[in-house]
Amino acid sequence: MIHVFNYKDTYYIYDTGSGSLHECDKDTADYLKSEYEGGEAPALSEEKKAEILNDIKELKDKGLLFKEEVKTYPLKSSEVKALCLHICHDCNLRCRYCFADEGAYHSEREFMSLETAKKAIDFLIDNSGDRKVLEADFFGGEPLMCLDTIKKVVAYARERGDKAGKKFLFTTTTNALLLDDDAIDFFNREMENVVLSLDGRKEVHDAIRKTKNGKGSFDYVINNIKKFVRSRGDKSYYVRGTFTSKNLDFSDDVIFLAENGFDSISMEPVVTDIDDLAIKDEHLPAICAEYENLCDKYLEKYDKGEGFNFFHFNIDLEGGVCLQKKVSACGAGNEYFSVVPNGDIYPCHQFAGEKDFLMGNVYEGRLNPAIREKFASNCLFTREECGDCFAKFICSGGCSANNYHFTGDMNTPYKATCAMMKKRIECGMHVLAQKKSRKS
Amino acid sequence: MIKTISSPREKKVTGCGECRSTCQSACKTSCTVGNQSCERITREENPEKTNK
Numbered sequence: 001m002i003h004v005f006n007y008k009d010t011y012y013i014y015d016t017g018s019g020s021l022h023e024c025d026k027d028t029a030d031y032l033k034s035e036y037e038g039g040e041a042p043a044l045s046e047e048k049k050a051e052i053l054n055d056i057k058e059l060k061d062k063g064l065l066f067k068e069e070v071k072t073y074p075l076k077s078s079e080v081k082a083l084c085l086h087i088c089h090d091c092n093l094r095c096r097y098c099f100a101d102e103g104a105y106h107s108e109r110e111f112m113s114l115e116t117a118k119k120a121i122d123f124l125i126d127n128s129g130d131r132k133v134l135e136a137d138f139f140g141g142e143p144l145m146c147l148d149t150i151k152k153v154v155a156y157a158r159e160r161g162d163k164a165g166k167k168f169l170f171t172t173t174t175n176a177l178l179l180d181d182d183a184i185d186f187f188n189r190e191m192e193n194v195v196l197s198l199d200g201r202k203e204v205h206d207a208i209r210k211t212k213n214g215k216g217s218f219d220y221v222i223n224n225i226k227k228f229v230r231s232r233g234d235k236s237y238y239v240r241g242t243f244t245s246k247n248l249d250f251s252d253d254v255i256f257l258a259e260n261g262f263d264s265i266s267m268e269p270v271v272t273d274i275d276d277l278a279i280k281d282e283h284l285p286a287i288c289a290e291y292e293n294l295c296d297k298y299l300e301k302y303d304k305g306e307g308f309n310f311f312h313f314n315i316d317l318e319g320g321v322c323l324q325k326k327v328s329a330c331g332a333g334n335e336y337f338s339v340v341p342n343g344d345i346y347p348c349h350q351f352a353g354e355k356d357f358l359m360g361n362v363y364e365g366r367l368n369p370a371i372r373e374k375f376a377s378n379c380l381f382t383r384e385e386c387g388d389c390f391a392k393f394i395c396s397g398g399c400s401a402n403n404y405h406f407t408g409d410m411n412t413p414y415k416a417t418c419a420m421m422k423k424r425i426e427c428g429m430h431v432l433a434q435k436k437s438r439k440s
Numbered sequence: 441m442i443k444t445i446s447s448p449r450e451k452k453v454t455g456c457g458e459c460r461s462t463c464q465s466a467c468k469t470s471c472t473v474g475n476q477s478c479e480r481i482t483r484e485e486n487p488e489k490t491n492k
Contacts (some may be wrong), residue, residue, distance in 0.1 A: 013442065020447035028442055055442040064447055075457045080462035099469075131457075133479075135464050171464050191443070195466055238466035266466035295473075311466040314475040316447040321476050322454035330462040330471050348463060394474030402469070417470065433445045 002066065003031045005015070007292070007430040009429070014429060016390055017067030019317055020307040022059070028052050068121070074328035074379035079129035079336055084338040084349045085120055086151060087112045088141040093217055097211045097244055097272045103141035105353040111146050112341040117153040119362040120339040125164050126365065132159070135192075137171040137347055139338075147186070147209050156189050171195065172239075177217060179224040184231055193236040196225050200241050200253020200267070204303035207246060208277075214244045222260070229262055237264055238311060244270040244277040248286045251294035258301060258308045266311035269420055271350075271402060279338050279416055288423040295427040299434055301370030315394065315428035326380070333375025337367075347375055350401030374410075375400070383411045453480055 003014045004024075013022040013030035025033075031052050031236055033039035044052070059065035072197040088111050091103025103109065112120075121136070128134055136157065148245050150172070157168045176196050187194050198221060199205040206216025225239060239262040243250035250267055257265050270286070271281050279287070294310070301307055320326075330336065333347030340352050343362040351357040359368045383397035397403075398413045398421065406414035451470045462471040 012445075018447060021445040022442050023445055024442045051441075059442060059444070064444060065442075072455075075455060077457050079457070081457075082464060083464070133458070135461050137464050169460075169464075173468065192465065193466075194469070229462065240466050240468075268467050268469050270468050311475065312470075312472065316475060316477055317450050319478055319481045321459050321473055321478050322451055322456075322471055324455035325457075325459050325476075325478075327481070329473065332463065335457075336461045336463060349468070392484075394472060396473040399471055421470065421472070424472075428475070429445075436445060 001069070001388065001390065002032065002036060004029050004037065005426050007295070007426065010430065010433070012426075013065070014390055015065050015067060016393060017069045018064050019320075019393065020059075020067075020318055022065070023433055024055075028055070031356075032056075039143065044114065055436070070290040071381065072323045073325060074279060074381075075324050075331075076376065077129075077212065079131045080124055080127040080335055080337065081131050081133075082135035082137070082331070082336040083120055083124050083338070084137045084139050085112065085153070086140065086338060086340045086352060087138050087143050087153075088146045089341050091140060091141065091142040091175070092145060092212065094160060094179050094212055094214075096274060097242060097277050098272045099350065099354070100141065104329060107353055109141075110341045112149065112339075112343075114149050114152050116339075116341065116343045116362065117149060118156050119343060121153065121160060122366055123158055123339075123345075123362045125160055128166060132165065133169060134166050135169045135171070137173065139390075140175050142175055142177070143172050144174050144183055147178070147183055151186060169193075173197070175217070176221040176224045176228070177211075179221070179228055184228050185236065188226070188231060188233070188235065191235075194228070195238045195240050196221075196228065196284075198222070198225055198239050198241055198257065198262075199243070200247070200250065200256045204247045204253055205241075205410075208244065226261060237436055238266050239264065240273060241265070241267045242270050243267055244272075245279055246277060247281050248279055248290055251290050251297055254294055254310065254361060255297050255301075258306070263308040263386075264311075265308060269417075271405075277331050280314060281416060284416060284419045287420055291420075291423045291427050298431065298440045302435065303438070312424040313428045313431045315425060315432055317429075317432065323393070326393045326396055328379055329398075329400065332400055333357075333378075334372060347371070348401055350399070350405070378410060383413060385413055389418070389422075391418075391422050391425050394425050449481075451478065451481070458481060 030042035034041040090109040171193040173195040202218040205218040338349045345359045386392045400410040
């Protein structure tokens with residue numbers, strides 16, 4: 001199928017079967033829309049129509065337009081390749097929008113013991129089959145409340161990994177409140193990626209991300225994050241913000257972050273049912289317009305030589321993952337799991353603490369086969385509503401957890417998420433095209 | 441006028457399963473497989489990269 005869309009006065013055709021992106025003029029876009037999407041037919045001269053038909057034929061012959069979609073099978077693997085280690089179910093902030101109940105995950109505040117963390121590493125190695133590269137993510141709560149444990153877990157994983165022929169890639173997600181020199185040195189030595197939570201402008205950040213005493217945390221974290229980023233060199237990091245219905249002008253927050261020296265940024269829509277913060281259908285037009293605002297500002301910065309990396313505008317249409325991966329979604333519950341402080345295993349961090357999704361415990365070393373099979377079978381083709389969506393091979397049918405929490409079914413996409421995803425993808429494609437045209 | 445902006449390079453190997461876990465990325469809530477890279481291609485293009 002094709003998706004014809006415009007970014008202001010620039011028109012694009014995305015061909016889902018071949019994964020190709022083309023730019024076209026308005027007449028061509030209007031013609032294709034009228035022929036294939038039921039739009040109003042444009043008044044075209046015979047000469048123009050012949051030109052359009054000729055262009056279409058040439059691309060069809062090259063397999064770059066109207067290419068039939070291949071219904072490949074998803075990756076099937078019994079190997080475990082990644083764990084999210086909930087090293088700590090406690091937090092030193094009390095952010096209202098926190099999906100994890102301000103760090104406690106609707107249970108008691110607790111830390112993972114070193115013994116349990118080591119068991120989790122053993123579980124990962126022992127179940128990783130021939131897989132050579134394994135990933136572990138230190139998550140919370142706030143992981144830096146347990147830095148000593150993290151250091152010991154990393155040392156243990158490296159030692160066991162060396163003996164087993166496995167290489168570990170570690171990530172930590174932190175609010176940066178305790179990000180001191182010691183933590184910075186350790187992260188720069190050991191973490192493949194570090195995700196630092198910062199929502200943007202001080203007033204936006206402080207409205208939500210408060211300390212236990214109810215004070216805004218911006219002033220406490222901004223210098224820590226700046227210091228860390230300056231020391232990071234060419235290693236990966238993301239400054240990650242969350243926007244809510246309170247800051248639908250979030251492009252200003254992204255630009256604020258870029259202008260504070262952060263060149264690797266993500267900004268995610270909040271996942272919450274808190275009424276005054278939640279993203280609702282009525283906000284979607286403003287959010288989609290704001291993604292365009294962000295896209296314009298992003299390209300303006302790029303043109304000035306002040307470009308930065310915005311996670312959602314990185315659409316890799318040339319060297320991206322293969323079709324099998326594209327239809328397989330994220331792998332949660334099959335090759336990626338979360339381990340909570342007592343060693344219980346869940347499909348991912350967003351299911352942590354939900355009894356229906358308890359898959360086992362690292363001390364038992366087994367996974368509930370029925371739940372695993374359910375997640376392993378989840379793929380683009382089990383999400384029927386995705387069948388006629390242009391974005392399907394890029395988003396893979398969305399997040400199982402978000403789908404489940406908002407619609408009650410992992411295979412029923414949540415419409416608001418879809419709308420934002422589709423807009424981000426269109427903006428990402430526009431960014432791709434504009435960067436290429438500037439280079440040439 | 442139709443101008444091709446981008447099309448996928450042919451992949452020698454597909455379905456190897458060596459790709460990174462999507463959720464270890466920057467988002468943790470709105471993962472997009474489409475902005476991931478193929479690990480094999482990344483390794484071929486950057487032999488010095490650590491994740492070999």
